[in-house]
Amino acid sequence: MSICYLCGLRLVSLKGLKLNNNEKKEKIVDLKRNGECVKHEEHIIPNALGGYLKSDNVLCEECGSKLNDAVDHKFIENFDFLKKLLNLRVDRSSNKNNQTKAKFYLSKFKIVLDVMWSNEKIECYGVNHHIEHEEEKIYFFGKKQRAEKYLKEKKIDSLNYELIISEFVELQDENFIFPNFNIENLNFKQELAKISAGFATKLGVDRKFLNRVIDFENKSILDKLCIYPFYPFTELDVEIEKIKQECYEHPHHFLSLFTLQFENKEEKLIFCYVELFSTFQYYVLLSDNYTEESIYHVYAQPVLFKEFEEIELDYKQGNYYFELLKCNGYDCLTWEKFNQMTYEEQKRKVNHVMEITRYDFYYEDYLDKIFTPITNKFIFNNNKDDKSLDLAFNIKDIYQTEYDRDGDIVSESVDLKKYRITYIDGFSNRERKFYALESCKFLKDKNFITRLEKYNHEKFFQLLNFIKNQMNKENPS
Ligand SMILES: [Zn+2]
Structure with a gap:
């Protein structure tokens, strides 16, 4: 029996019943009285982001549409430009022209810009502004001819500050342009919680254990959520993130659901690591009252559309x-x-x-493949500084080795129960740590926040570069 994780009612199918709209409404009222609701197929990662994983055992029709309006809708707007530029299979037909609208978050000024992105330039088609009182400057984003009227409307024309107009946005590192995925953005956090709750429910985690994401009383997603960003704490992470974009199936979506348990405590924590477009990486705390068997489960899928052509058999x-x-x-x-x-x-x-099966993606194999060049680079060139030792340690740690009776190695494979869950810290103390908990601890540290912003920024630009290269490949000038 499956249950809608939001309203808690039993999911039943209306398939086969031929009901008109009114009959359906009556039926739904009836079902509710009986503690039941109507099944529907829900995408675990929004379809608009190219998510393929679906389940009809996680949300009812009503809750699915409620969350779609309240959370998904606003969230996927942030991905409009990626969706189009990356040629996702969701709407290939709309990718005919080379221009695409996008929302850019200018983190330097904390404002959102509506831009039109083409191969040559990124133009501000909307209007927005930012005032720097100390510098006595007004930064205006938008068409020049719209500036005067806009400033009057906003009643800031009387300030007599220097006016700096930007009609175009340059993608330079110091611009700090980034979609608004900062950790204070509630919509962003709620979407991550929704993805994680759907994934956990699909894997059979009981609704009562989703106590850190579901507001059971109001049947909604909580607005106080524990979401921690991923940060590459080890040399291995740094290398993985560098090499990813050169490897196959880039970019991809990756989910990993896992439990953590502390000594002397019966209740476990459930976390979900969510990585979207190989770029946006976060941990969501789903539960701190979980009392059942430990869980480890991953899901990975490539994002780019794959044309399928029928083959003749050989x-x-x-x-x-x-x-x-x-x-x-x-x-x-x-x-x-x-x-x-x-x-x-x-x-x-x-x-x-x-x-x-053309979208099937085996993450162990993928990691195994990207570890090979990393290992070769460091271990075989006798690089024995702390960094390479840290790297060697963490690679060794992430592999599980099976031995036969004579102590010979039978097989070696990547242990996904460790990947992005735990790591061995620093060479001298070699302490086992949890990414999510370390990140949570460090979020109070200003230096860490600066490093984190820099890392996020690098990741975002890595993705932009990938897109630029893709576009150049498709439209060689
Ligand atoms: Zn429901």
Whole structure:
């Protein structure tokens, strides 16, 4: 039995019932009396961000639409430009021209700018301003000819300050342009909480344990949320974040749900690490009253649209096609049965599986691949300073090794139960720490905030550069 995590009612399906609008309304009232609500399919990561993971066991129709209006809508506006520039499959048709509207957060002045972004320039099509009283300057963003009227309307024309007009925005590092994802932005936090709550519910976490994100009384998402930014505390993290954009399936979305437990405490914490577009990285505290078995679960998906073209089968690859089908829904298929199929039937089935699995993304393999160049770079060139030792330690820590009876290594694989959850701090004390808790502790430290802003800024520009390169590839001048 599944329950809507927001209203707490049992989810039932109305599929098969042919109801007109009025009948449906009556039915819903009836269901409510009975402690039930109507199932609907919810995207765990918004579809507008290219999220594919869906579930009809997390939210009811009513709560889904309530959260869509209250939280999703405003949040995805921030991603408009990414959505279009990255050619997401959600609305490929609207990507015909090279201009796209975007909302930019100018963190230097804490204002939002409406811009039109094209290959050549970023133009302010909306208007906004910022006043620096000490410098006696008014910064105006927008078309020059609109400035006078705007300043009059805002009753700031009488200030007699120097007027600095920007019609265009330059993407230079010192501009500090960033979508408004700062940690004080409630909408942003609530969306992260929604993604995490949906993911946890899909994985079977009971609603009563979502006490740090759900306001049970008001059936809404809390407005006091514990959201902590990810910061690369280890050399390994620094290297991973550097190398990511050169690796396959960039950018991607990644979710990791995990529990933390402290000595002498029965209740565990549930956290969800949310990474959107390989760029925006946060921890959401979902629960501090969890009393069941520990959970570790990850989900990853590439973001970019993948065209699918039907293939002709290659007779030498029979075994591969057979295995592919067996692993993807055709469990009972035997080699004999496979060979009895006509070529057309094999082709249809194989192509179908290839089409639906083209977004499958195995994060262990991915990490394994990006660790190889990192390991080679540091360990084999005899670099024995503290940084490389820290790096070596954390790589070793994140791998789990299986030995046989003679102590020989049987297999080595990345342990996702550690990735972005715990790390070994510094070379001398080698203490095991939790990212989320360290980040929470450091948020009071001004120096840390400065470092964090710089890191976030670098990550954002990394993504912009990736987009620029993509655009250049598609439209070589
Ligand atoms: Zn509901």
